Amino acid sequence: xxxxxxxxxxxxxxxxxxxxxxxxxxxxxxxxxxxxxxxxxxxxxxxxxxxxxxxxxxxxxxxxxxxxxxxxxxxxxxxxxxxxxxxxxxxxxxxxxxxxxxxxxxxxxxxxxxxxxxxxxxxxxxxxxxxxxxxxxxxxxxxxxxxxxxxxxxxxxxxxxxxxxxxxxxxxxxxxxxxxxxxxxxxxxxxxxxxxxxxxxxxxxxxxxxxxxxxxxxxxxxxxxxxxxxxxxxxxxxxxxxxxxxxxxxxxxxxxxxxxxxxxxxxxxxxxxxxxxxxxxxxxxxxxxxxxxxxxxxxxxxxxxxxxxxxxxxxxxxxxxxxxxxxxxxxxxxxxxxxxxxxxxxxxxxxxxxxxxxxxxxxxxxxxxxxxxxxxxxxxxxxxxxxxxxxxxxxxxxxxxxxxxxxxxxxxxxxxxxxxxxxxxxxxxxxxxxxxxxxxxxxxxxxxxxxxxxxxxxxxxxxxxxxxxxxxxxxxxxxxxxxxxxxxxxxxxxxxxxxxxxxxxxxxxxxxxxxxxxxxxxxxxxxxxxxxxxxxxxxxxxxxxxxxxxxxxxxxxxxxxxxxxxxxxxxxxxxxxxxxxxxxxxxxxxxxxxxxxxxxxxxxxxxxxxxxxxxxxxxxxxxxxxxxxxxxxxxxxxxxxxxxxxxxxxxxxxxxxxxxxxxxxxxxxxxxxxxxxxxxxxxxxxxxxxxxxxxxxxxxxxxxxxxxxxxxxxxxxxxxxxxxxxxxxxxxxxxxxxxxxxxxxxxxxxxxxxxxxxxxxxxxxxxxxxxxxxxxxxxxxxxxxxxxxxxxxxxxxxxxxxxxxxxxxxxxxxxxxxxxxxxxxxxxxxxxxxxxxxxxxxxxxxxxxxxxxxxxxxxxxxxxxxxxxxxxxxxxxxxxxxxxxxxxxxxxxxxxxxxxxxxxxxxxxxxxxxxxxxxx
Numbered sequence: 001x002x003x004x005x006x007x008x009x010x011x012x013x014x015x016x017x018x019x020x021x022x023x024x025x026x027x028x029x030x031x032x033x034x035x036x037x038x039x040x041x042x043x044x045x046x047x048x049x050x051x052x053x054x055x056x057x058x059x060x061x062x063x064x065x066x067x068x069x070x071x072x073x074x075x076x077x078x079x080x081x082x083x084x085x086x087x088x089x090x091x092x093x094x095x096x097x098x099x100x101x102x103x104x105x106x107x108x109x110x111x112x113x114x115x116x117x118x119x120x121x122x123x124x125x126x127x128x129x130x131x132x133x134x135x136x137x138x139x140x141x142x143x144x145x146x147x148x149x150x151x152x153x154x155x156x157x158x159x160x161x162x163x164x165x166x167x168x169x170x171x172x173x174x175x176x177x178x179x180x181x182x183x184x185x186x187x188x189x190x191x192x193x194x195x196x197x198x199x200x201x202x203x204x205x206x207x208x209x210x211x212x213x214x215x216x217x218x219x220x221x222x223x224x225x226x227x228x229x230x231x232x233x234x235x236x237x238x239x240x241x242x243x244x245x246x247x248x249x250x251x252x253x254x255x256x257x258x259x260x261x262x263x264x265x266x267x268x269x270x271x272x273x274x275x276x277x278x279x280x281x282x283x284x285x286x287x288x289x290x291x292x293x294x295x296x297x298x299x300x301x302x303x304x305x306x307x308x309x310x311x312x313x314x315x316x317x318x319x320x321x322x323x324x325x326x327x328x329x330x331x332x333x334x335x336x337x338x339x340x341x342x343x344x345x346x347x348x349x350x351x352x353x354x355x356x357x358x359x360x361x362x363x364x365x366x367x368x369x370x371x372x373x374x375x376x377x378x379x380x381x382x383x384x385x386x387x388x389x390x391x392x393x394x395x396x397x398x399x400x401x402x403x404x405x406x407x408x409x410x411x412x413x414x415x416x417x418x419x420x421x422x423x424x425x426x427x428x429x430x431x432x433x434x435x436x437x438x439x440x441x442x443x444x445x446x447x448x449x450x451x452x453x454x455x456x457x458x459x460x461x462x463x464x465x466x467x468x469x470x471x472x473x474x475x476x477x478x479x480x481x482x483x484x485x486x487x488x489x490x491x492x493x494x495x496x497x498x499x500x501x502x503x504x505x506x507x508x509x510x511x512x513x514x515x516x517x518x519x520x521x522x523x524x525x526x527x528x529x530x531x532x533x534x535x536x537x538x539x540x541x542x543x544x545x546x547x548x549x550x551x552x553x554x555x556x557x558x559x560x561x562x563x564x565x566x567x568x569x570x571x572x573x574x575x576x577x578x579x580x581x582x583x584x585x586x587x588x589x590x591x592x593x594x595x596x597x598x599x600x601x602x603x604x605x606x607x608x609x610x611x612x613x614x615x616x617x618x619x620x621x622x623x624x625x626x627x628x629x630x631x632x633x634x635x636x637x638x639x640x641x642x643x644x645x646x647x648x649x650x651x652x653x654x655x656x657x658x659x660x661x662x663x664x665x666x667x668x669x670x671x672x673x674x675x676x677x678x679x680x681x682x683x684x685x686x687x688x689x690x691x692x693x694x695x696x697x698x699x700x701x702x703x704x705x706x707x708x709x710x711x712x713x714x715x716x717x718x719x720x721x722x723x724x725x726x727x728x729x730x731x732x733x734x735x736x737x738x739x740x741x742x743x744x745x746x747x748x749x750x751x752x753x754x755x756x757x758x759x760x761x762x763x764x765x766x767x768x769x770x771x772x773x774x775x776x777x778x779x780x781x782x783x784x785x786x787x788x789x790x791x792x793x794x795x796x797x798x799x800x801x802x803x804x805x806x807x808x809x810x811x812x813x814x815x816x817x818x819x820x821x822x823x824x825x826x827x828x829x830x831x832x833x834x835x836x837x838x839x840x841x842x843x844x845x846x847x848x849x850x851x852x853x854x855x856x857x858x859x860x861x862x863x864x865x866x867x868x869x870x871x872x873x874x875x876x877x878x879x880x881x882x883x884x885x886x887x888x889x890x891x892x893x894x895x896x897x898x899x900x901x902x903x904x905x906x907x908x909x910x911x912x913x914x915x916x917x918x919x920x
Contacts, residue, residue, distance in 0.1 A: 044278070076261060088900060109917060115884030156489045173584040214453055215383060258830065260284040263834045264293075268594050276300040276307070284298035285828050289321040297362055297373070297481070301832045304596045305826065311481040312359055313654065332356075334382075336363070336476040341391035341433075344377075344474060349382040361386065363476045367429030376480070391471045391665075398434075398465045404443075404458045406432070408451040408467065427453075431470045442469070499596065499676040500798070501752040502821050503743075504667075505736060508548065508630075508687040509782060510793065511762030513774030514729060517791050520774065524711050524730045528795065531756060534572050535797030536806045536844055542813045542866070543760050546782050546789035546859055548629050549580070549758040552682065553607045556587045556618075558818025558837040562858060565614075569629065570606065573639055574627040580608015586833055588818050589619030595825045597673040601625060602664040603682035609645075616647050620680070620881055623647055624664040631684060633657045634691040634727075639692045657707050658685045662735035666742045673746050676825065681739065685732040686725060686773075688763060704731040722772035750799045753824060755817060757794035762789075779892045785862035786892050801845050808843065810850035812864055816840045837847070865911045881908055 022538035033791040186454045197397060258266045261274070262500035264284045267275040276286045278293040278300075285291075288300065288307050294314035300307040312318065332354075335801045338347035363372045376812055400407045427445045432453060438460040447450040454468075461467070512518055516525045517532040544554035545561055553566045564655040566581045589599040600622040601615045614624050624646050633656055644651055651658060665681045691700045702724030708715040708731035714723055733827035735755065762773030763782040772879050775788030782789050794812075796802060815837030823839050838851035857864040863874045869887040882895040883904045897904045 026551055041779070075183060082116045109326055119258075121814075140810060145577065151588070160458050165567045177397055185676060210643055225294065228684070258288060258408065261831075265597060270656045272303070274302045274594060276302070285831065287827075290319075292317060292319040294318075297360075299360060299481075300610070312919075326357060331419070332480040332481065334478050336474055336478060339391065339472050339474060341468075341470050341472070344391055346384050346386070346476075346478070346546065348382045348384065348478065352384070352480070354379075354482070355385075358387075359480055362479045362481075362618050364474045364479070365429060365473065372779070376414075394786070398463050398467060400463060401458055401461065403439065404455055404456055406453045406455060406461060406467070408453060427469055432474050433468045434465045438465075439470075464640075498751055499826055500824050501669075501677050501679075501748060502592075502597075502824065503679045503681065503739065503752055503754045504821075505739075505754070506552075506554075506603075506682045506757070507732060507758040507793075508682070508684050509762050509773070510686055510729070510758035511775040511781065512758075512778055513627075513776035513791055514762060515793050516687070517795075519776070523726045523732040527733045527740065531736075531740070531754065531795045531797050533752070534799065534804050535795055536808050538794040538808045538812060540755075540809055541757060541794035542790050542855055542857075543758070543792050544790075544814050544857070546760045546784055546862075548687075548759055548907075549606050552605075553581045553816050555759075555817060556607070557581070557585050558588070558678075558815050559585075559836040560815070560836045560856065560918065562915070562920050563834065563836060565920040566607065567859065567920065572609065575630075575721060576606065576638070577609045578615050579610045580606075581613065583612045583618075586830070588821055589680070591618055591619075591827055591830075592678045592821050592825050593621070593825045595822075596667070596676055597825060598675055598677040600665065600668040600672075600677070600682075601680045601682070602668070603661040603680075604629070604684045605682075611648075614645075614648050622664075622668060625661060625682070626684065628695070630687045630690050630761040631657060633684070635693070637693050638690075656703075656731065657833045658732050658735050659684055659705070664737050665739055669739075669742055669748070670746065673748060677740075678821070678825075682759070683735070685733050686728040687727075688773075702728045704728045707731075708734070752798075754797040755794075756796075757814065758792040761789040761792055777890055783859070784875070785857045785859060785864035787871075787886070787890060790857060790864075798845075803845075806847075808847075810840075811841050811855055811868075811914045812840050812850055812853060813837065813852065813855050816851075854910060856911060863911060865914075866909055867907060867910070870903065870907065872904065872911065882909075883907070 005270035052060045071833055097224040104677050140909075159852055186835070230715045239284070256269070260266055261282055261284050264279070264282050266286055267277070268287075269275065274287050276284075276288065276291065276299070278291070278298040279285075279292045279296070283290065284302075286301055287305060288304070291300070293315075297313060298312040298315055298318055301309040307320065310318065318478045326478065331350050334348035334350060334352060339351050340346075356376050359376050360373050361376055361384060363374070376384055377387040378385040397408060398406050421884065427442050430442050431439050431457055432442050433439045440458065440460070442454040443454045443456060447456070501561065512521050514523060515528055516523060517529040517537060537711075543551045545551045547566070547569045549570045550561045550567055552562060553564055557564045557693070563586050564581065570576045570578070570580055573783060589597075591603075593599050599620045601620045602623070603625045605615055605623070605625055605627050606629050607613070611617070615625075616628075624644075626636065626638065626643040628643050631638050631643050636642065636653075636657060642650050642652065644653060645658075655663075661681060661683060665679050668679060669677060675727040686702070689702055694700050699719065701719055702721065704716075704724065704727035708727040709716050709718055711721070711730050712723065712726065714727070718724060740749075741753050743754075760783075763780045764773070764775075764780065773781070778791055780786040815835070816839065818837045819835055819839040820837075820841050822829055823841065829835050835906050840851060843846045843850055854865055854867040861877050863877075863881070865872050866886070871884050871886050871892070872881040873892065874882070881897065881904060882892075883897040883900060884892045884894065885896060886892075908912060
């Protein structure tokens with residue numbers, strides 16, 4: 001209903017659900033036939049997939065041919081015809097293949113009852129319309145054509161061995177046809193049939209068919225290939241022959257859907273509103289808080305962190321955060337006396353009145369195991385028109401009959417839809433309809449390679465009959481809940497305290513000893529030092545990984561890399577522009593955004609930039625920055641590829657990257673000063689220069705603006721690596737100061753939590769002559785698990801809550817910022833999300849001990865664990881652990897393993913137990 005599933009028990013099939021949630025606002029897609037054009041006889045690989053689509057919705061007939069298809073099989077000519085019949089509303093796809101062992105054949109979106117307008121003598125040829133031919137039996141037997149019998153999401157066609165495929169087919173860019181024709185000689189229309197390139201794939205979904213009385217649409221989507229799903233889906237075309245609902249541009253409805261528990265789902269919509277649907281007794285955590293419900297059905301619609309509207313049926317109890325917000329609504333009731341599944345209309349036993357559009361109608365029947373809900377599109381007297389494309393849940397074909405059990409060779413896709421207790425129960429009690437008005441009640445279904453349907457009476461059905469599962473029936477009881485505006489108790493309407501803004505700044509490869517307040521009296525970092533004066537300095541703060549990609553993935557998920565699965569530095573263009581961090585992971589902004597936060601990311605991303613992995617697709621409202629691990633500070637290239645992006649588009653902007661990122665963050669803060677905001681500012685400074693970003697002859701040196709060099713009395717043309725490195729740090733420090741100054745100017749300082757830390761320790765680049773960074777007093781640096789690689793500078797400021805000038809010696813880790821930010825925003829970690837970080841706010845504000853008893857690390861050949869003052873480290877997968885006392889030996893020079901073997905063994909066991917619990 002309205003383009004998304006209403007509840008745990010109500011929904012569409014897998015393919016069409018994805019179309020609804022991703023691409024369409026109020027339509028379920030139809031299947032368009034895709035045929036393997038090349039290499040179809042090879043055991044591996046699907047060859048080319050031919051897509052057919054039109055730029056305009058009204059299509060009659062066009063033909064295209066190729067002399068190159070099937071040539072290896074002796075085919076002289078291949079011809080393809082597409083027709084959209086306005087008289088019958090059918091989409092027909094006809095293939096002509098001359099030569100070889102293939103026959104002519106044609107088929108359409110709803111079966112064999114097609115009248116082949118404009119295709120003379122097709123019925124006289126052996127093909128899909130040939131009477132008495134069971135094409136399912138000819139699969140694999142009709143010449144050399146290879147079929148796909150009993151494959152999930154595959155329907156044997158009324159065609160020559162091919163089928164309606166619901167899975168992905170890859171392509172080859174060898175054929176591209178374009179034809180132009182007219183509708184009644186008046187409307188010029190272009191039609192194109194082409195084969196996708198090897199880097200593309202096609203995806204599409206099915207529905208019952210096209211009809212004049214209802215605007216049903218067919219969608220073809222194309223997406224770029226990737227090794228790991230999900231992939232980007234790009235809108236290609238729409239078949240919309242009846243344009244009553246056509247809007248020209250298909251827009252998605254859903255931002256995110258979250259299952260809260262049995263019978264409860266939360267839908268965050270693109271318009272900023274949130275729906276919580278409840279279909280059975282439950283207590284769940286929602287964006288509104290804790291909700292308790294007892295009744296048949298409830299829909300809460302909210303804005304921000306509170307519901308503003310409710311619809312309910314059979315409601316005995318509805319509470320939010322312990323407060324009753326619902327006292328019942330009016331309910332209209334009626335009985336269904338007629339059903340038109342094609343037009344999506346039901347006739348009631350009496351007229352209903354009122355403004356009922358977009359309200360929810362609940363249909364129930366004692367025979368049904370599950371009730372059904374639809375949004376109402378229109379009311380005319382006793383007729384309800386529902387917001388659906390068909391009341392037919394799916395279709396199939398009778399393959400065989402055993403008593404009152406019909407066996408369909410089409411395993412229905414609905415059984416693979418959203419998780420439910422027993423997917424087959426959805427069909428129980430529904431009606432099974434066949435040709436010529438045959439109908440019977442479904443008693444049970446059994447999903448497998450085939451679908452076994454036990455019905456009340458199978459005597460009217462025959463092998464070969466097409467069948468449909470109809471959702472609603474005469475005799476159904478319908479209830480319409482009249483909505484109620486929610487009224488909270490007076491104390492609930494009082495102004496809530498302002499949620500704190502959160503500014504999270506990360507430096508890139510900044511060493512522990514590279515900041516003034518951490519003991520370096522040569523580098524100039526007055527703004528960062530001022531943060532220490534105003535907040536708390538953390539002396540024992542760890543990043544969850546010693547390398548950029550993994551560290552950032554851990555920060556944004558609150559999870560160890562061994563849990564989220566990304567434990568490598570993304571390599572090169574392919575890695576940085578690939579999926580990177582799994583798109584199934586929940587990122588921090590995805591939890592903050594529903595809590596009313598504006599979210600912006602400005603700087604280095606470095607966890608994957610494939611479609612679906614980019615910041616604005618992972619919870620950030622805005623993004624300006626680079627995808628890769630490092631860029632040239634002025635040209636903004638990575639491996640000589642332009643790598644500066646706004647949103648998902650590559651842009652060219654002149655300027656020093658550190659300043660550009662700070663400018664964008666400042667602008668974002670100014671525009672969102674009246675609402676809570678989350679600014680993620682991951683500077684690329686002071687990352688070392690990369691020779692791959694330089695053209696031949698260009699020096700590979702650190703780059704900084706002239707003012708940064710002038711702070712030391714140096715010239716901008718300085719080539720000394722250490723001086724350049726210090727200038728880059730000072731330039732970043734100035735950018736931090738400008739952001740803090742903006743908070744001061746806007747009066748937001750006391751309302752803003754500022755976190756500054758380095759993503760990992762500085763790299764020791766002896767081989768490049770760039771060993772200028774400092775992790776003093778610690779051992780080694782980046783990509784190792786010695787203290788120099790993972791113990792980093794960190795400062796937190798929150799005036800009035802965190803004591804100014806304080807110092808925290810408790811071990812904390814970058815994973816902790818995730819739960820802390822969520823809790824500060826007034827949210828809770830979802831129950832089904834495992835987070836390794838622990839909220840450290842009481843440690844920072846009250847000085848209580850760290851919430852962690854131990855911290856764990858693993859990267860490449862390194863393994864490490866800290867417990868209290870002690871740490872074990874192994875640098876060789878085949879070697880043993882060394883034991884260090886960090887309180888007396890922060891440089892990790894003295895192995896205490898022989899002196900304290902019991903402690904060593906106990907800590908080793910703790911590490912191994914932790915490792916065994918991790919999924920990756």
